[in-house]
Amino acid sequence: MLMTHKKPDASNIVIFGGNGDLAWRKLIPAFYNLYINDFMPEKFAIYGIHHQAMDPDDYKKHLLEGINTFSRSGKATREQWRKFSNHIFFFQGDFTQDDTYKRLGASLEANDKKWKLRASRLFYYSVAPRFIEAISVALSRNKMANIPAKDRIVVEKPFGNDLASAKALNKLLTKHFKESQVYRIDHYLGKETVQNMMAFRFANYVFEPLWNNRFIDHVQISVAEKVSVAGRGGYYDQSGALRDMIQNHLMQVMCVVAMDCPGKYEAETIRDARVKVVREIRLFKRSEVFKNVVRAQYTAGKVDGKMQCSYRQEEKVADDSDTETFVAARLFIDNERWKGVPFFLRTGKCLPKQSSVIVIQFKESPHKLFKDDAVPNRLIISIQPEQEISLLFESKIPGVEMKLKPVEMDFTYKESYTEAVPEAYEALLLDVLEGDATLFMRADQVEAAWAMVMPILNAWKTTDKDLHFYKAGTWGPPEADDLIRRQGFDWIFLPEPLQPAEKKKKTRKKAVSL
């Protein structure tokens, strides 16, 4: 998230789990795109660590296939791949064996010698959580990440499974490294439109003055997924939508929407502003949980015309699992800016569309001039699949009579930019190489986010009566719609056409007690 570009320093990049899915689909394609766009350092090496032996050429061939399949820039050219792949090294090693680190350390030092400097080191934990301790202990014992200003540890979610385990994980990491060395990735923060929220809100002076409870009725943050949990059943059944999506991704988006303007453009100041939001989210009492949070699980149905089994029939999922694949929640931020403004968060698997949107629903105008006709303004920030911002406002229908209709003022990335939108991982990996932690989560934010969801997890442990079911391929249970209808509105998703004003008016009732 650099304001100005300078090339990162020489870097040794070590991916634990170098033959894993994340490295294949995301990390290597991201490094490749950074490379062809001239953002990588002059001197760098990428080590893919894998516990089994593998022909280095086969490994590289596999990575090339990953780039050709997943890179936003399409297939790699022969020349570009040749140059880039010279920087990649397959490295066999058991994460739990000290020998691995001895050999790796010698190799990194050999690079330093060749480059005539001590290069930065980036250790990427693309591994199952059970390996984190072993790797950290070994890196620490072998003094491999011993220059805090240069050496960084990148950790992927899950950051624990509850508050206690998150605290334990943070304690472990900061035992071996300084907190400033630890980069906890939540790739939602790297998404282009999420990053743009800061510019949109704080570089302009037409939105921020309205960004509070005087003008905003409520906020919606909705991340709808079409995919099922297929292939991830073992992990997912221990996790669920609240842990997997709300506690991290949706919470990050909520922070960026709700944060106060940081005093300066500096990582800690911005992270302070984000964590403040999480800390001010109201912690629910047990009874409030059931009133404000709806959980549900998908049953068999059709998604995109394809039959989808019920969640309980998914591989490695318990037959009587009560893990939620859908959550809709009404949260409150107890501060001056947001008092009384509900934040509706929603996410689910096997929904009809892939659609991530932020909706800022404004209040009705106090002016009585067109009262009966006017639909309140709405700002929609679409994160994916489309990247766009649109403002719904009332306008006179052309004609000799004064009749109003809501229309849209639009801004789309597609029409406005010739620049390609990078993958979130590109922005984030470059930031790690640069040592810019702005878009990464600090220990205190992760813990605050867990503290926020714990009352919900605890309430759910006591009963499964509130677990609803929804047919795969539908928008979740009716209870989720009821939750927001009590506010007088419906869930908005894109790129569907907006619901007609008439429908909106019909469902608009007085909000229930907040």
Add this chain to the structure above:
Amino acid sequence: MLMTHKKPDASNIVIFGGNGDLAWRKLIPAFYNLYINDFMPEKFAIYGIHHQAMDPDDYKKHLLEGINTFSRSGKATREQWRKFSNHIFFFQGDFTQDDTYKRLGASLEANDKKWKLRASRLFYYSVAPRFIEAISVALSRNKMANIPAKDRIVVEKPFGNDLASAKALNKLLTKHFKESQVYRIDHYLGKETVQNMMAFRFANYVFEPLWNNRFIDHVQISVAEKVSVAGRGGYYDQSGALRDMIQNHLMQVMCVVAMDCPGKYEAETIRDARVKVVREIRLFKRSEVFKNVVRAQYTAGKVDGKMQCSYRQEEKVADDSDTETFVAARLFIDNERWKGVPFFLRTGKCLPKQSSVIVIQFKESPHKLFKDDAVPNRLIISIQPEQEISLLFESKIPGVEMKLKPVEMDFTYKESYTEAVPEAYEALLLDVLEGDATLFMRADQVEAAWAMVMPILNAWKTTDKDLHFYKAGTWGPPEADDLIRRQGFDWIFLPEPLQPAEKKKKTRKKAVSL
């Protein structure tokens, strides 16, 4: 400007000057469009009064040609014209002869008898100002407009040539009619986008909270014309741009931009709100006139590739005329909302483009986060030739770095509406038929607008040293650019591409004392 449509009552429409240019280009095509769109009353008659004898069929043929040339709906179909033209009557008569009114009155009464009711009467003064008195006296003496709730007088500009003559005209009109019967037309108020300002500002709650001196740096209202004064030299040389455009059209637009929200949707309340603006415009002292108002006259040059003679060479223009064909003014409204916010008004003949725009230039964000990069927000409401609203705002350029660029959020009539945009005269004539005076000027507003320009006219009488010259086909004299550059900005016009941020920044200096 009706909120809901009901058909107007039966109407006798009398056009004094029925064979004139306005009737031919505007009035008859407007009535025709109202007719084919089913807005005209079931029972109506249009009398075209002309002092010379004419074959009624030739007259109708002439009107049909006017519709086919100027109507927005294109050529009239045979069937539609046949039906519509049955309502049109050529009527020979000298405006100054009592006999004319006797015969006309008898004809209107014959219609009433046929229709079995006393129809509304609309007397349209499409005549030179010198005939207004004679017609008014005669209508009054013959008791032809004697039912105030039904009978209306429509007056076209000019409404006087200065404050004294405007007062005299109002006195004359209200001697013979009630003020509520007098409809003073300023067709700018009937323009679709000008009408929409009310909806835009008061039916939404995202603009109005920003609509004041806390958030707005300045306002621009610019009406650029390509046409010269050719053919109108005799009138124009006695008038000039200040009287011909600023005192009425631009003043109306300024009222709609600056007015407070009227308490209810009702003609007198809305007219009160508009006149309040005019009354609060600062009256300049002589020295302030020369500091805040730039006048200029075109010299020979090329407009749209065609050679254009200098203003002084135009027919019926004095060789040494100091009449201005261009005015740029910086006005102030001395009230709480607008204290310190200059309104820049600009209009001129023989400019490079036909372009009427309103620009709301917002202030810089107080947030320091992106200070050096951020260009202040700008809302552009384009009146013609395009009808659109666009908001300039800062957005992050897609990429792995945090760089900003101003982009636009757009709303265009073309893309948003299937409904055709009616001509201003259609909306206004239907309003007269309905007896809705919302979009017409009351006597007090006309007088207030004259009172506002009188100090300027008086200062100009004392010297011609401040008269600048500009080549036809250019954007006026450099002094007009300097006037707004002292505010740190440039004149904006559409549909030209926006100036790059760089240019804007360079010219941005501290505003001079206001």
